[in-house]
Amino acid sequence: MIKLSEKIQGKEINIGPQHPALKEPETFRIVIESEKIVDAIPILGHTHRGIEKLCESRNSDQNLYLIERICGICSFSHQGNYAKGVEEIAGIEAPPRANYIRVIVAELERLHSHLLWLGVLTHEIGFDTFYLLIWKDRELIMDILETITGNRVNYGVNAIGGVRNDLNEMMIKQLFSLLPILEQRIQKIKKIAVNDKTIQARCKNVGTISKKLAEKTNATGPTARSSGINWDLRRDNPYFVYEEIKFKVLYDTKGDVYSKIILRLDELFESISIIDQALNNLPNGPILSKIRGKFNGATISRIEAPRGEDLHYIDFRNDKIPYRIKVRAPTYANLVSSMNVLVGHHIADIPVIVASCDPCFSCTDRTLVIDRDLDKQYIMNSNDLRNFAIKVYQEDEIL
Amino acid sequence: MKISNIKYDLPIDENVIISKRNLVSGEQIIVLKPKMIRKTIENWVKNNFSFHISSLYVIDEIDRFELFYYVIHRKSNLSFILAEVLDYNNPTTQTISDLSGTIFYEGEATEMFGINFEGNKVTEVFLPENWNKGFPMRKGWEKSKKGDKIE
Numbered sequence: 001m002i003k004l005s006e007k008i009q010g011k012e013i014n015i016g017p018q019h020p021a022l023k024e025p026e027t028f029r030i031v032i033e034s035e036k037i038v039d040a041i042p043i044l045g046h047t048h049r050g051i052e053k054l055c056e057s058r059n060s061d062q063n064l065y066l067i068e069r070i071c072g073i074c075s076f077s078h079q080g081n082y083a084k085g086v087e088e089i090a091g092i093e094a095p096p097r098a099n100y101i102r103v104i105v106a107e108l109e110r111l112h113s114h115l116l117w118l119g120v121l122t123h124e125i126g127f128d129t130f131y132l133l134i135w136k137d138r139e140l141i142m143d144i145l146e147t148i149t150g151n152r153v154n155y156g157v158n159a160i161g162g163v164r165n166d167l168n169e170m171m172i173k174q175l176f177s178l179l180p181i182l183e184q185r186i187q188k189i190k191k192i193a194v195n196d197k198t199i200q201a202r203c204k205n206v207g208t209i210s211k212k213l214a215e216k217t218n219a220t221g222p223t224a225r226s227s228g229i230n231w232d233l234r235r236d237n238p239y240f241v242y243e244e245i246k247f248k249v250l251y252d253t254k255g256d257v258y259s260k261i262i263l264r265l266d267e268l269f270e271s272i273s274i275i276d277q278a279l280n281n282l283p284n285g286p287i288l289s290k291i292r293g294k295f296n297g298a299t300i301s302r303i304e305a306p307r308g309e310d311l312h313y314i315d316f317r318n319d320k321i322p323y324r325i326k327v328r329a330p331t332y333a334n335l336v337s338s339m340n341v342l343v344g345h346h347i348a349d350i351p352v353i354v355a356s357c358d359p360c361f362s363c364t365d366r367t368l369v370i371d372r373d374l375d376k377q378y379i380m381n382s383n384d385l386r387n388f389a390i391k392v393y394q395e396d397e398i399l
Numbered sequence: 400m401k402i403s404n405i406k407y408d409l410p411i412d413e414n415v416i417i418s419k420r421n422l423v424s425g426e427q428i429i430v431l432k433p434k435m436i437r438k439t440i441e442n443w444v445k446n447n448f449s450f451h452i453s454s455l456y457v458i459d460e461i462d463r464f465e466l467f468y469y470v471i472h473r474k475s476n477l478s479f480i481l482a483e484v485l486d487y488n489n490p491t492t493q494t495i496s497d498l499s500g501t502i503f504y505e506g507e508a509t510e511m512f513g514i515n516f517e518g519n520k521v522t523e524v525f526l527p528e529n530w531n532k533g534f535p536m537r538k539g540w541e542k543s544k545k546g547d548k549i550e
Binding site: 324 | 423424426449451452453454456458459467469473476478480499500502503504524525526527535536
């Protein structure tokens with residue numbers, strides 16, 4: 001585990017491995033002076049499963065399903081990225097119809113991931129009515145993903161050389177009828193987010209990541225775009241068939257939690273437009289090019305996952321089993337900037353700031369507070385910390 | 400637009416380059432002389448060359464380690480890889496974590512491969528506290544077998 005800086009004095013708060021930002025295990029060791037945070041260190045590894053090592057003993061097809069399980073939310077992004085990389089090494093391209101289907105599933109994944117994140121964030125600020133409203137609308141996307149792929153979480157859509165699931169007429173019709181409904185619901189969500197004073201009080205000017213900090217700490221995805229970095233791999237290094245689709249890369253310059261909310265909501269409208277274009281231009285033809293045999297070569301495959309750039313290094317040496325696979329998920333890149341912005345904020349802001357980068361670990365409900373001065377420690381659960389944060393803001397008459 | 404098609408003069412001193420080769424995806428791997436990566440990055444920071452280190456990864460080549468920094472220059476939409484070959488018995492290089500947000504990437508390379516980054520105190524990121532079973536991502540590392548005593 002990472003050791004605390006020796007020179008920092010003050011109380012330590014260990015948030016996690018069960019913590020209030022997401023339901024995944026992850027520890028944040030927070031050092032405070034009075035109520036103010038003076039240092040923040042993430043302690044990773046609670047969900048480390050050795051997937052990179054396991055990949056070195058499985059063949060290219062088996063790795064498809066192993067890599068998909070890196071994440072339960074952006075499982076398509078990881079699997080699609082790996083499949084794209086292996087196809088590059090093999091020197092083949094997936095059929096056009098397969099690439100269009102990949103774009104559709106990727107954007108559906110972005111839609112449900114962003115809505116999931118917004119739901120979690122509003123839950124953290126105590127706005128549970130809004131949280132349930134958002135997650136109710138997210139169910140529409142989960143249902144259509146289940147219809148298309150057969151699964152709600154790990155879709156298993158990709159194969160090396162294309163996709164396994166084709167879209168039939170009924171599915172296309174369902175997707176077309178869903179898009180205007182989704183657009184209408186997201187507009188309603190955005191109207192609430194823009195006008196609600198609770199959201200503004202808890203998120204405006206909180207957790208601001210400057211462009212300079214985002215650049216120095218290698219932030220990526222919506223975290224970087226909300227800080228003024230105009231970068232999206234779908235436009236800047238297009239893959240699948242994104243070069244054939246028109247969409248805007250949105251960015252903001254404020255960098256606070258509120259701007260991340262608005263940016264992600266606006267990205268949803270772009271995703272809906274991308275799905276609409278992909279469905280309208282969906283070509284006929286095969287969905288899978290068969291590849292067999294051994295592979296030789298190394299590549300870096302990158303795609304724009306919902307949380308940011310997902311990078312896979314894939315290295316085959318005339319074998320069916322890869323010599324080395326390296327995965328750099330977007331949260332890993334965004335952690336350093338998020339930890340930096342905690343400094344100077346109050347304990348009550350921790351849940352919102354930690355959640356704002358859309359972290360992908362696991363979590364729960366325990367906070368260990370260590371009081372160095374009194375030499376005692378006590379445990380708060382996540383509800384305690386969440387209620388504490390809501391109470392602080394209520395007492396300050398901010399809400 | 401394919402990244403590999405873009406021409407751009409990289410601010411790297413030609414005298415410190417040992418070799419160049421390409422990945423299948425088109426990115427150029429530029430292998431630098433030992434401990435020259437930090438100096439190169441220091442020059443970039445000094446000359447306001449805006450760069451983004453997207454990832455750091457290590458490959459165990461049995462007789463040596465190869466250390467790779469995946470760099471993106473967003474302004475010109477260019478990506479390339481800075482690399483360094485490290486001695487297998489004493490894999491040591493200098494940290495760049497004070498110049499770019501690579502503190503955890505380096506810590507991961509330390510605990511998984513045993514690479515020593517001079518100046519980076521983070522040596523444990525993912526593995527459990529007091530891990531004493533070697534460097535699991537090295538090729539020669541053997542995982543526990545069924546029936547092994549768990550301490």
